[in-house]
Amino acid sequence: MKLKTGPANWETNDLKTDTSWVYEITDKQKQQLSDTIKKNYEPNRPLFDYSAVEFDLSGVWATLEKAFREAHHGRGLSLVRGLPRETLSEDEFLLMNWVIGLNAGVARPQGLASQYIAAVRDVGTNYRASNGRGYSSNAKLDFHVDGADLTTLICFNKAKSGGQSMISSGVTANNIFLKEHPELADTAAKNFYFSRQNEQADDEKPFYGQPLFEHEGDHLFCKWNRNRVQSAQKLENVPKLTESQKKTMEVLDEIIMRPELMYTMYLEPGDMQILNNYTMFHSRTHYEDFDAPEEKRCLFRLWLAPPDSIKMPKSWKAFYRSIEPSTVRGGIRGQAYEQSHADFEKRQADFLGMKIDNRPHVEP
Numbered sequence: 064m065k066l067k068t069g070p071a072n073w074e075t076n077d078l079k080t081d082t083s084w085v086y087e088i089t090d091k092q093k094q095q096l097s098d099t100i101k102k103n104y105e106p107n108r109p110l111f112d113y114s115a116v117e118f119d120l121s122g123v124w125a126t127l128e129k130a131f132r133e134a135h136h137g138r139g140l141s142l143v144r145g146l147p148r149e150t151l152s153e154d155e156f157l158l159m160n161w162v163i164g165l166n167a168g169v170a171r172p173q174g175l176a177s178q179y180i181a182a183v184r185d186v187g188t189n190y191r192a193s194n195g196r197g198y199s200s201n202a203k204l205d206f207h208v209d210g211a212d213l214t215t216l217i218c219f220n221k222a223k224s225g226g227q228s229m230i231s232s233g234v235t236a237n238n239i240f241l242k243e244h245p246e247l248a249d250t251a252a253k254n255f256y257f258s259r260q261n262e263q264a265d266d267e268k269p270f271y272g273q274p275l276f277e278h279e280g281d282h283l284f285c286k287w288n289r290n291r292v293q294s295a296q297k298l299e300n301v302p303k304l305t306e307s308q309k310k311t312m313e314v315l316d317e318i319i320m321r322p323e324l325m326y327t328m329y330l331e332p333g334d335m336q337i338l339n340n341y342t343m344f345h346s347r348t349h350y351e352d353f354d355a356p357e358e359k360r361c362l363f364r365l366w367l368a369p370p371d372s373i374k375m376p377k378s379w380k381a382f383y384r385s386i387e388p389s390t391v392r393g394g395i396r397g398q399a400y401e402q403s404h405a406d407f408e409k410r411q412a413d414f415l416g417m418k419i420d421n422r423p424h425v426e427p
Contacts, residue, residue, distance in 0.1 A: 071139040088145035092123040097147035111407040115165040134337035148333040168367035169411040171394025175262040183362040203349040207288035208340040211366030211393035218330040222360035225350030231319040233285025258294035264396040271381035370415040385420035
């Protein structure tokens with residue numbers, strides 16, 4: 064392993080001093096975006112039936128494109144403020160998130176039901192259960208990465224209290240890890256095993272292995288999810304954690320949560336956070352919700368495969384199914400994936416000039 068420099072190697076003071084990673088939507092842009100969503104929204108129309116060309120984003124896309132580029136090829140995160148919230152219903156707001164995604168990449172499925180957009184709200188899920196997912200609970204989450212190159216998280220309602228977003232640079236964490244604990248470098252560069260939380264497709268095993276830090280060319284790829292490593296320990300045929308692995312996990316979590324590395328923010332209604340899932344680790348604090356259903360915390364999450372993606376290490380293929388640049392990859396295919404999903408992905412790939420790897424999936 065080696066130290067890595069570049070814009071994704073940041074500490075919290077860097078983000079506070081230089082806020083060029085934050086993008087503001089003007090009132091004119093907000094109005095245009097709201098108008099085009101309202102004009103084309105049709106109740107009960109499936110999301111797969113919408114196409115990017117139906118929506119006029121010409122006034123706002125230059126700003127959004129910069130935000131995506133910053134998250135993907137720059138600091139690893141960006142924040143867009145001021146998207147229309149007051150003028151849109153919840154369904155229209157969801158559609159706005161979807162339409163932004165149609166222009167930025169190919170949406171990826173996110174779970175057992177092969178859903179392509181997730182409402183991040185508390186429905187009583189037990190996060191620590193063998194099939195637990197954090198987005199559907201109000202629990203404090205472990206630091207982790209999501210299952211696609213990029214994640215967008217757009218806020219419709221914030222919580223009554225709590226729900227603070229926390230982000231740490233995996234690039235910076237790796238550098239600190241190597242400087243302070245070089246004796247653990249070889250351990251971090253070998254496979255840890257992650258549970259699929261009982262959401263695997265028919266051609267996938269219930270777990271997969273990946274190193275925590277790995278290079279592909281000049282790019283560093285970072286992987287972490289303590290909850291899924293611990294869940295995997297309950298599965299048959301998963302090697303038991305060694306003492307060196309346990310120490311590596313403790314050290315990594317301690318580094319990630321240092322105040323100088325962990326950047327915190329509250330997403331306000333109309334904010335959109337964009338994260339790179341191979342350079343950034345993220346988490347969230349516990350939250351308390353409002354009683355009224357219409358006031359409860361609600362965000363919408365997309366996982367995206369962008370058209371300008373880079374080659375991944377071989378170990379990432381077990382989860383992403385493809386590691387080649389500019390391919391439709393990532394996501395949790397789940398157990399409800401059908402022809403309509405494949406057709407949507409093909410249309411989007413063609414629109415964005417991307418490829419689909421149709422080779423049969425073989426678990427390493």
